[in-house]
Amino acid sequence: MPMPPSDGWYLLGPFIAVALVGFLGAIFWRMGLQWTQAREDPLRELYEGLAIFGDAEDYGLLCPAAATDDPGIAEEIRSLLSAAGIRSTSAERPDGRLLVLVFPEEVDEARRLVGGSPAL
Structure with missing residues (x-):
């Protein structure tokens, strides 16, 4: 065909x-x-x-639990929180400081565990 x-x-x-x-x-x-x-x-x-336009202080569902200038200290804090069963991450603020972020329901416990970290 x-x-x-x-x-x-x-x-x-x-x-x-x-x-x-x-x-x-x-x-x-x-x-x-x-x-x-x-x-x-x-x-x-x-x-x-x-x-929505990139506010630097907005971390979504996460809340700051500790702040530091040293990336090594931030990793130590994260490993301490991980050992306690608290999931965490870190973010850099516009001024260069590092924040360790956790979920809101775990922020009080995380701040108690971290204790002597520099204030937010």
Whole structure:
């Protein structure tokens, strides 16, 4: 059975779809990502404190249990908490200090265990 002749019009639909997705992606990238990263943006003070735009002091579900300047001490605190069965991680603050973070239900116990660590 012979195949019907084609002249390439069947490629037009997928080409238009790919071009449209690329065009919309470029527009949304320009509107979204570039807008939040601009330092001279006059609206920056309106969204600076929102966590969705990268608030440095927002750690999601985790709470700070200890703070230190030394990464070695932060690892010792984390291993102490791990030995006690408390899951933890660390994060760096904008001023360079390291925070040891735990879940809210374990923060009181973690702070008791750490005891003599520098204050937050």
